[in-house]
Amino acid sequence: xxxxxxxxxxxxxxxxxxxxxxxxxxxxxxxxxxxxxxxxxxxxxxxxxxxxxxxxxxxxxxxxxxxxxxxxxx
Ligand SMILES: [Zn+2]
Numbered sequence: 311x312x313x314x315x316x317x318x319x320x321x322x323x324x325x326x327x328x329x330x331x332x333x334x335x336x337x338x339x340x341x342x343x344x345x346x347x348x349x350x351x352x353x354x355x356x357x358x359x360x361x362x363x364x365x366x367x368x369x370x371x372x373x374x375x376x377x378x379x380x381x382x383x384x
Pocket of ligand 1 (some may be wrong): 329330331340341342343344368369370371
């Protein structure tokens with residue numbers, strides 16, 4: 311199973327959330343190979359205020375999920 315992981319991206323101004331996908335089996339690395347640090351995780355609904363900037367989704371992560379779903383036949 312997969313889990314969504316949101317990080318704030320300091321390289322983007324104003325900062326937008328970047329969503330990665332994490333496998334439950336290996337929660338230290340996103341599907342795209344990005345190392346994930348708990349300290350950088352953003353939990354929506356937490357302390358972050360809405361910035362009006364749309365969330366962004368990691369394309370490599372989403373492609374991996376799509377391919378995996380397709381391979382699983384569903
Ligand atoms: Zn990713």
